[in-house]
Amino acid sequence: MQSDKKKTGSWQHAVRLALSMLLVMCFLMPMFTIGAWKNVTLKNGLKGNGITMLSAAQTIDTQLSSIVRKAKLNEGLTSPVADAGARLRVTGFATMAGLIASAVMFLMCFAETLGVNFARKRKMLFPILAAVVVVLMALGMWNFMSFAQTIRDAAAVTDEAFAKITNKLYQGDAVPEMKISVWAVLGILGMLAMAALQLLPEKKGAMSKSLLWFVLPALTMYSCFVIFPALSSVYLGFTSYDGITEASMRFIGLDNYKNIFASARFHSATFNTICIAAVFTVFVNVIALMLAVAVDKVRWGKNIFRSAFYLPVLISGIIAGFIWRIMFNYSFGVVNFVFNMLGMESVKFIDTMPNALLSIIFVLLWKNAGYYMVIYLAALQSISPDLLEAASIDGANSRQTFFHVTLPMLAGSFTINLTLALINGLKVYDEIAILTDGGPGFSTETITYMIYKVAFGEMRQGYGTAMAVILFFIILVLGGVQSTMLRKREVQV
Amino acid sequence: MKRMIALLTALLLLAAIPAMAEEQVLPSDDVTLTFFAGNGDVKFNEVVETLIAGFEEEYPMIDVVNVTPTSSSFSEGLKSLDAVGEFPDIMEARDVPMWARAGKIAEVDPELLQLVNNAPNYNGKYYCVPTKSDAPLGFFYNKAYFTEKGFEEPKTYQEFIDLCEAIKADGKMAPIVVGAADIWHMGFSWMTWYINYVTHTDPDFITHLYTGEAKWTDEYVVECFTKYADIYKKGYVEEGFMSTSDSQIASFLVTGKAAMFISGAHMVANIKDADPSFEFGWFPLYNKNGELNTWGGPSLNGWMYSVDCQADEDKNIAAKLWIEFCLREDNYSNYLTTMSFLPVNDIQLDFGEHVNDMISVQKAADSVEVGWNSQWGAKEIPTAFRNFAYKIAQEWATGTKTIEQGLQEMQTEWDVESQTFNPVTGVGIVTE
Numbered sequence: 001m002q003s004d005k006k007k008t009g010s011w012q013h014a015v016r017l018a019l020s021m022l023l024v025m026c027f028l029m030p031m032f033t034i035g036a037w038k039n040v041t042l043k044n045g046l047k048g049n050g051i052t053m054l055s056a057a058q059t060i061d062t063q064l065s066s067i068v069r070k071a072k073l074n075e076g077l078t079s080p081v082a083d084a085g086a087r088l089r090v091t092g093f094a095t096m097a098g099l100i101a102s103a104v105m106f107l108m109c110f111a112e113t114l115g116v117n118f119a120r121k122r123k124m125l126f127p128i129l130a131a132v133v134v135v136l137m138a139l140g141m142w143n144f145m146s147f148a149q150t151i152r153d154a155a156a157v158t159d160e161a162f163a164k165i166t167n168k169l170y171q172g173d174a175v176p177e178m179k180i181s182v183w184a185v186l187g188i189l190g191m192l193a194m195a196a197l198q199l200l201p202e203k204k205g206a207m208s209k210s211l212l213w214f215v216l217p218a219l220t221m222y223s224c225f226v227i228f229p230a231l232s233s234v235y236l237g238f239t240s241y242d243g244i245t246e247a248s249m250r251f252i253g254l255d256n257y258k259n260i261f262a263s264a265r266f267h268s269a270t271f272n273t274i275c276i277a278a279v280f281t282v283f284v285n286v287i288a289l290m291l292a293v294a295v296d297k298v299r300w301g302k303n304i305f306r307s308a309f310y311l312p313v314l315i316s317g318i319i320a321g322f323i324w325r326i327m328f329n330y331s332f333g334v335v336n337f338v339f340n341m342l343g344m345e346s347v348k349f350i351d352t353m354p355n356a357l358l359s360i361i362f363v364l365l366w367k368n369a370g371y372y373m374v375i376y377l378a379a380l381q382s383i384s385p386d387l388l389e390a391a392s393i394d395g396a397n398s399r400q401t402f403f404h405v406t407l408p409m410l411a412g413s414f415t416i417n418l419t420l421a422l423i424n425g426l427k428v429y430d431e432i433a434i435l436t437d438g439g440p441g442f443s444t445e446t447i448t449y450m451i452y453k454v455a456f457g458e459m460r461q462g463y464g465t466a467m468a469v470i471l472f473f474i475i476l477v478l479g480g481v482q483s484t485m486l487r488k489r490e491v492q493v
Numbered sequence: 494m495k496r497m498i499a500l501l502t503a504l505l506l507l508a509a510i511p512a513m514a515e516e517q518v519l520p521s522d523d524v525t526l527t528f529f530a531g532n533g534d535v536k537f538n539e540v541v542e543t544l545i546a547g548f549e550e551e552y553p554m555i556d557v558v559n560v561t562p563t564s565s566s567f568s569e570g571l572k573s574l575d576a577v578g579e580f581p582d583i584m585e586a587r588d589v590p591m592w593a594r595a596g597k598i599a600e601v602d603p604e605l606l607q608l609v610n611n612a613p614n615y616n617g618k619y620y621c622v623p624t625k626s627d628a629p630l631g632f633f634y635n636k637a638y639f640t641e642k643g644f645e646e647p648k649t650y651q652e653f654i655d656l657c658e659a660i661k662a663d664g665k666m667a668p669i670v671v672g673a674a675d676i677w678h679m680g681f682s683w684m685t686w687y688i689n690y691v692t693h694t695d696p697d698f699i700t701h702l703y704t705g706e707a708k709w710t711d712e713y714v715v716e717c718f719t720k721y722a723d724i725y726k727k728g729y730v731e732e733g734f735m736s737t738s739d740s741q742i743a744s745f746l747v748t749g750k751a752a753m754f755i756s757g758a759h760m761v762a763n764i765k766d767a768d769p770s771f772e773f774g775w776f777p778l779y780n781k782n783g784e785l786n787t788w789g790g791p792s793l794n795g796w797m798y799s800v801d802c803q804a805d806e807d808k809n810i811a812a813k814l815w816i817e818f819c820l821r822e823d824n825y826s827n828y829l830t831t832m833s834f835l836p837v838n839d840i841q842l843d844f845g846e847h848v849n850d851m852i853s854v855q856k857a858a859d860s861v862e863v864g865w866n867s868q869w870g871a872k873e874i875p876t877a878f879r880n881f882a883y884k885i886a887q888e889w890a891t892g893t894k895t896i897e898q899g900l901q902e903m904q905t906e907w908d909v910e911s912q913t914f915n916p917v918t919g920v921g922i923v924t925e
Contacts, residue, residue, distance in 0.1 A: 460877055
């Protein structure tokens with residue numbers, strides 16, 4: 001308890017709290033006006049915050065029956081229009097609740113600067129509050145976007161009739177749009193950072209938490225140029241955006257996700273992605289380890305072998321694809337030419353399944369094995385000769401030495417190589433693009449390749465972004481599981 | 494004396510007229526135009542390079558930079574450039590309705606439309622200066638081999654199947670070669686069967702798909718693509734078709750590896766390039782009733798320029814000069830004869846035996862239709878659907894999917910895409 005007081009009183013803690021407060025304030029300000037109506041000036045003192053949104057919802061509800069009756073709405077629109085007021089009301093409540101939750105966090109931070117310690121309860125309170133605010137914000141945004149889309153769709157088909165109601169809310173004929181403030185995003189990131197700080201282990205806490213501030217400059221830049229753009233693009237996954245036409249950016253809720261999960265093409269791409277990643281990860285490591293051991297043991301020409309095995313790594317995936325596409329050509333390819341010379345039948349390497357998928361994996365192994373070999377080689381050469389000598393003196397043969405001394409000492413390299421291979425296997429693109437163009441048909445498409453084809457080739461940016469979000473979660477889960485398993489193994493070793 | 498003065502004045506005025514007419518508006522400063530065109534066809538690339546070189550020589554103050562990527566399709570390449578903020582200044586016109594809706598391409602100068610007859614418009618506006626009218630699709634064949642074996646040009650679909658069977662039985666070469674490694678190449682065969690069996694039965698098939706009155710799984714559609722896939726299933730197509738590109742099919746024909754291939758009139762020049770002495774013939778594909786429904790006519794293909802290009806005074810002038818240059822008689826005749834495209838103005842050209850045959854066939858056809866992916870209005874297909882359909886065609890060809898599975902997937906895909914793009918209901922269409 002005494003040490004806690006010391007920590008609270010330390011300058012690092014004061015800085016942390018001050019910064020936390022700043023971040024929460026960043027969030028508080030936009031939270032007050034979250035759901036602000038871009039492009040339009042609201043009437044009657046409406047500011048777009050929680051309270052006034054509830055008021056606007058009331059206006060919509062009172063006008064609704066006459067609008068639905070008078071306007072010639074088609075079936076698809078009648079129901080969303082009937083829900084418009086309710087959606088806006090949910091947004092209003094969510095905004096208000098989020099505002100209260102973030103205000104509590106703000107007060108807690110402020111109280112800490114005055115020396116009040118929330119002791120143990122504080123540990124989970126911050127993360128819980130942060131989660132509550134994020135969920136409420138998402139709920140509010142979701143409903144506001146649905147509401148705004150309804151207004152847009154209805155305004156497009158009902159002209160004057162629907163304009164009557166929108167004119168009660170704001171001036172002009174623009175349609176409401178969600179305004180997502182940079183401050184709100186910074187605020188959320190700040191909140192999550194604070195929550196993460198609370199969850200750090202107590203023992204190493206003081207050291208780890210203070211070290212985190214060294215990461216902050218890099219994290220800030222990374223957030224600005226990677227995390228924020230990535231998060232802001234998630235919204236596209238809920239729209240029908242074609243990537244070039246503003247008007248195509250209609251909010252369609254979860255339709256993209258529903259269509260993706262119902263798509264046989266996506267199922268095939270998912271299977272191929274997992275299949276390539278799994279086979280590549282296993283085989284590239286086996287081959288790389290064998291090459292590394294061979295190169296390490298070889299008595300002459302060590303550098304020549306090392307360079308030869310590493311050479312394909314220096315070639316870009318596109319070039320490697322072209323080389324093998326020409327070599328695998330059924331009619332003119334050198335591989336079939338050699339087969340024919342040996343009296344064998346020509347093989348359709350990239351023309352049929354599963355040959356096409358196997359050919360892609362083969363090219364990936366050929367191109368990448370050298371890269372992983374170098375990592376294993378470095379680890380092999382860092383094993384102390386004393387250990388090997390001791391094993392030898394103890395009477396271990398070469399097989400026993402390899403499996404009981406060398407291999408355990410490579411555990412760290414295994415973790416790195418397996419993680420890298422898994423991630424690289426999940427995002428294969430170049431070789432597929434050139435070797436098969438995802439074909440025959442869609443049979444060798446992976447999720448990454450499909451994302452590009454859908455977003456850029458087929459002009460469905462929203463659909464492609466939704467797939468990218470799914471891929472993100474797949475990588476997150478697989479990477480997390482693999483990392484946890486391998487880390488346990490390292491500890492055991 | 495007065496008469497003399499009047500005569501002299503008139504002569505001077507007459508002499509001045511050509512000089513006035515020839516006076517050209519040129520850019521006020523050096524200007525760079527970024528250029529983009531499809532790069533699938535070797536001959537087309539050559540024609541484009543020749544045009545650019547000639548244009549830069551004639552207008553040294555204009556630098557044309559070809560930004561066409563080498564490894565992506567037309568739409569992917571253009572979209573990628575747009576995504577990185579490098580949308581080109583002048584482009585080969587394709588997907589005109591889509592780019593017009595996106596506000597990326599400008600309405601062309603009305604003066605340029607005087608250079609062609611009957612320019613097609615989109616929603617009453619002219620976004621492209623057309624440069625070609627398509628000749629029909631059909632089969633190019635090895636004439637010497639046909640003569641040697643006594644094979645005749647088929648006049649019905651059954652005769653065509655019998656011909657394929659006979660060539661296969663002969664065993665000397667594959668009946669047909671297909672360059673399926675290029676996805677767009679699948680369009681030649683797709684279009685031929687589709688026009689003969691689907692739109693022949695329902696000319697408004699696409700519109701009816703949007704309204705729900707037609708389905709990809711309808712009986713006549715199943716019949717069409719069953720016939721289409723049978724060509725592959727019965728072993729009439731050269732085995733390595735999935736690794737054969739469009740640019741290789743002419744060499745398959747002239748080297749005796751295949752007896753026929755289906756493509757457009759532009760292949761005349763490619764075959765002559767591959768072997769100038771090679772004797773080849775051409776025939777269209779008739780349907781089961783002996784009727785001929787074929788591809789052709791004026792479309793929204795030609796040249797277009799961007800809104801940003803139009804906004805820049807010098808670039809706008811340069812872009813107009815480019816289009817005028819391309820449609821000038823000497824350049825235009827070279828472009829048309831090399832590619833075997835039919836003209837969109839009154840230029841008189843002799844295309845030679847094969848293309849003249851095609852023109853006669855087109856005139857005598859039961860129906861002539863613009864390609865299914867070049868339509869506009871209620872017949873415009875969603876952008877993504879064309880390649881989706883060709884990919885399914887590849888899967889039929891390789892036996893990965895049955896006809897029913899493929900058509901069911903196409904219907905599902907159509908339902909998904911028409912949720913966000915439906916020119917009949919107006920969804921996804923910007924109205925100004």
